[in-house]
Amino acid sequence: VTEPLCVHDYELLARERLDPGCWAYYAGGSGDEWTLRENRAAFARWVLRPRVLVDVGEVSTATTVLGQPLSLPLVVAPVAYLRMAHPEGEVELARAAAAAGTIYTLSTMATATPAEVAGAVPGANRWFQLYVFKDEGLTRSVVEQAREAGYSALVLTVDTPRLGNREGQVRAGFNVQFGVPALGAIADAKLAPQDHFRELVAGATTWRDLEWIAELAQMPVIPKGIMTAEDALLAVEHGAAAVAVSNHGGRQLDGVAGALDALPEVVEAVAGRVEVLVDGGVRRGIDIVKALALGARAVLAGRAPVWGLAAGGSEGAARVLELLRAETELALALVGAASPDEVVRAHVGRT
Numbered sequence: 001v002t003e004p005l006c007v008h009d010y011e012l013l014a015r016e017r018l019d020p021g022c023w024a025y026y027a028g029g030s031g032d033e034w035t036l037r038e039n040r041a042a043f044a045r046w047v048l049r050p051r052v053l054v055d056v057g058e059v060s061t062a063t064t065v066l067g068q069p070l071s072l073p074l075v076v077a078p079v080a081y082l083r084m085a086h087p088e089g090e091v092e093l094a095r096a097a098a099a100a101g102t103i104y105t106l107s108t109m110a111t112a113t114p115a116e117v118a119g120a121v122p123g124a125n126r127w128f129q130l131y132v133f134k135d136e137g138l139t140r141s142v143v144e145q146a147r148e149a150g151y152s153a154l155v156l157t158v159d160t161p162r163l164g165n166r167e168g169q170v171r172a173g174f175n176v177q178f179g180v181p182a183l184g185a186i187a188d189a190k191l192a193p194q195d196h197f198r199e200l201v202a203g204a205t206t207w208r209d210l211e212w213i214a215e216l217a218q219m220p221v222i223p224k225g226i227m228t229a230e231d232a233l234l235a236v237e238h239g240a241a242a243v244a245v246s247n248h249g250g251r252q253l254d255g256v257a258g259a260l261d262a263l264p265e266v267v268e269a270v271a272g273r274v275e276v277l278v279d280g281g282v283r284r285g286i287d288i289v290k291a292l293a294l295g296a297r298a299v300l301a302g303r304a305p306v307w308g309l310a311a312g313g314s315e316g317a318a319r320v321l322e323l324l325r326a327e328t329e330l331a332l333a334l335v336g337a338a339s340p341d342e343v344v345r346a347h348v349g350r351t
C-alpha cells in the first residue's frame with residue numbers, strides 16, 4: 001500500500017472513513033445523478049493541444065482572482081456541515097487552504113461561525129458563501145458576521161431556491177448531526193438538509209436582491225450557479241464582481257449540462273467584463289488547465305479537498321491541494337505554458 005497519490009486515492013480513503021450516511025451526503029448528486037456524471041464526462045470531451053519547444057524552464061501556477069493572490073488557480077468551494085467529515089471541520093479545511101496559499105470559502109451552513117474560522121486561521125484570505133433566508137434579519141446577521149470577521153468576497157449561491165432531490169441521502173437515512181452556530185438556536189435541531197432548507201431558505205430571492213446584499217456586505221459579490229449566457233449577462237448588469245459557473249456539484253437540477261460545457265457560453269457572454277470561475281468535477285491538474293483554456297480565471301473545488309479532510313484532517317486536505325498544484329504545474333509545463341496567463345483557447349480541442 002502506497003500513500004495516496006491523487007484525489008481518487010483520497011476519495012477511496014474518505015469513503016472508508018465516513019459513515020454511509022455522510023458518504024451519501026458528500027458524494028451524491030440529485031435525481032439520476034446524470035449531471036453529477038456529466039461534470040466528469042465534460043472534462044473528458046476536451047483534449048489538450050500541447051505546444052512544444054516553449055520555454056517552460058520555470059513554471060508558476062500562481063494567479064489572482066478579483067486581484068487577490070492565489071498559489072494555484074483554485075479556490076476551495078463552500079461545503080456545508082464539515083464537522084461530519086472531521087471534528088474541527090471548517091477550521092481544519094481553512095487551515096489547509098491557508099497552508100496551500102489559496103482561498104477558503106466558508107458555507108452559510110457551516111458548523112463553525114465566520115468569526116471562529118477567522119480567529120483560528122488569522123491572516124488568511126477567505127470568502128463567505130451566502131444563502132438568503134426567508135427571515136431578512138437572519139440574512140443580515142450572517143452577512144454582518146462575515147463582514148466583521150474580514151471575509152473578502154461574498155459567494156451568493158443562486159441555484160438553490162429549493163434543495164435538489166437527493167435520493168441517496170434519503171435511502172441512507174441521512175440526518176445532519178450538527179447545528180449551524182452562525183444562525184443561532186434556530187438551526188440547532190437535528191434536521192435533514194432538505195428540512196433546514198424548507199424551513200429557512202428563501203426561494204423567492206431575485207436579481208433585485210443582489211444590490212442590497214452587495215451594499216450590506218461591502219465586498220465583491222460572486223453569484224454561484226450561473227449556467228447560461230442569459231443569466232451571466234444579468235449578473236453583470238446587477239453588479240456582480242465575478243460569476244461562478246456551477247451546477248452545485250450535480251446536487252441541484254439533474255439534467256443540466258456538465259459545468260465545463262456551460263463555461264464557454266458564459267465566457268463569451270461576459271466578454272471579459274468580469275472574471276469567470278467554474279466548479280464541478282475538478283479532480284486533476286489537467287482539469288484545471290482545460291478550464292483555464294475555456295476561459296475560466298480559476299476553478300472552485302468542493303469534494304476534492306473534503307476527501308483530504310475526511311482522510312487526514314488539515315494535513316490531508318493540504319496534501320490534496322498541493323497534489324492539485326503540482327499536477328497543474330506539470331500540466332502547464334507539458335502543454336507549453338509557463339503560467340496560467342499563458343493558457344489560451346487553442347490549448348484545448350474537442351475529442
Ligand code: FNR
Binds near residue numbers: 039246
Ligand atoms: C456543496 N456545495 C455547496 N455550495 C454552496 O454554495 N453552499 C453549500 O453549503 C454547499 N454545500 C455542499 C455540500 C456538499 C457535500 C457538496 C459536495 C457540495 C456545492 C459546492 O460549493 C460546489 O459547487 C461543488 O461541490 C463543485 O463540485 P465538486 O468540486 O464537488 O465536483
Ligand code: LAC
Binds near residue numbers: 080193248251
Ligand atoms: C448542499 C447544500 C447545503 O449541497 O448546499 O448540500
